[in-house]
Amino acid sequence: MSEPARYRFLLISAFSLPEGAGYRMRAFRGRKEDMLLNGERLAPLLQDVEWDVHPGAPATHGQHPVEMREEFAITGVNRLPLVREACQSGKWNAIILLGGGDPGYVEAREIGHRHRVVVTACAHAQMHAACLLGTRFTVLDISENHNLRMADLVVQYRMTDRCASIRNVEFPLPRPAHAGRPNVQEESERHARGEPSAMLESAVTEAVAAIEEDGAESIILGCSAAYWLQTPLRERLAALGWDVPVLEGYSAAVAQAKMLVDLGVDASGLAFPADPPKRTRRRKFV
Incomplete structure (x- = not known):
């Protein structure tokens, strides 16, 4: 067996x-x-x-x-x-x-x-990986509303002092609310066909701004649908002289x-106690 x-x-x-x-x-x-x-x-x-x-x-x-x-x-x-x-x-x-x-x-x-x-x-893993690579990271994200979700996660994951910025390229997900607007899926398909991508150009612009203006030392992608940006964005930044990691969820x-x-671990039993906890603490820090 x-x-x-x-x-x-x-x-x-x-x-x-x-x-x-x-x-x-x-x-x-x-x-x-x-x-x-x-x-x-x-x-x-x-x-x-x-x-x-x-x-x-x-x-x-x-x-x-x-x-x-x-x-x-x-x-x-x-x-x-x-x-x-x-x-x-x-x-x-x-x-x-x-x-x-x-x-x-x-x-x-x-x-x-x-x-x-x-x-x-995805977001949690990227943020922690980014902290192994440098002091501060930027979240490169796809739309205004999605940016706010990422901002919530930065706070929840206690990353406010490690997140340099959340930069928005504004190529949202395909949704009824965004009908008729360029979206991340269309840009992914365009790039796959070897055609120029406005989303990639925007990502390069915002990533350079994150490095030069915000102090970012690595870039993470806020939306899984933007995974295809990882390699071309890293290559474009390298061609500009920026040796910066680009992570994907x-x-x-x-x-x-x-x-x-x-x-051999999964999570702390103090962060995620049993029901009921075997031991309790008199004081907790936030």
């Missing part, structure tokens, strides 16, 4: 849309590689991982990608039962929550620690999960 794989990861998407729904940016059924926005780029990190993808809970916020705070809250609540079921199964030693806004992440970690299962998410979350599995 073969030994179980060292890394057994379930990647859970933020939500799923039904067949025929508009604003679909990826497959929700079929090959697991096709259910990832950047499956081809992520493949090297997953070579030694036994893994699968859950398409996400059926969307109840609307038939479109998530940008608003309300939508993030709804999406987070919807996928917590999926996290609980995955942890209870005993099949996985890490859960990776896909999606740049980390919906449900903190609550999912509480569930994960109960079962000693690692839980990681899916790969950072998988790499962080591997690190925590290798360390």
Whole structure:
């Protein structure tokens, strides 16, 4: 009988849309590689991982990608039962929550620690990786409303003294509210065809401003749909003489999960106590 794989990861998407729904940016059924926005780029990190993808809970916020705070809250609540079921199964030693806004992440970690299962998410993993690379990072993000979600996460993750800025390129997700406007998916497809991308040009401009004006020493991508910017943006910055890392959420979350599995830890029981806690503290710091 073969030994179980060292890394057994379930990647859970933020939500799923039904067949025929508009604003679909990826497959929700079929090959697991096709259910990832950047499956081809992520493949090297997953070579030694036994893994699968859950398409996400059926969307109840609307038939479109998530940008608003309300939508993030709804999406987070919807996928917590999926996290609980995955942890209870005993099949996985890490859960990776896909999606740049980390919906449900903190609550999912509480569930994960109960079962000693690692839980990681894209924004959280990128911010912590960026802190290993330099003193301050900039979040390069896609739209005004999504920027506000990222600002909330910077505060929640205690990164206010490490985040140099949140820079907005204003190429939002494809949604009914943005009908007729250039969006991140169209720009991704344009770049894939070898055509000039206005979003890439805006990303270069804002990244240079983040370095020169804000003091950023690394760049993280706020939205998972902007994953395709990672390589061309890094190359363009290097051509300008800027030796600056550009991070992307899916790969950072998988790499962080591997690190925590290798360390044999998932989360602190003081940060995520049992119900009820075995011990309680008289004083807590905020």
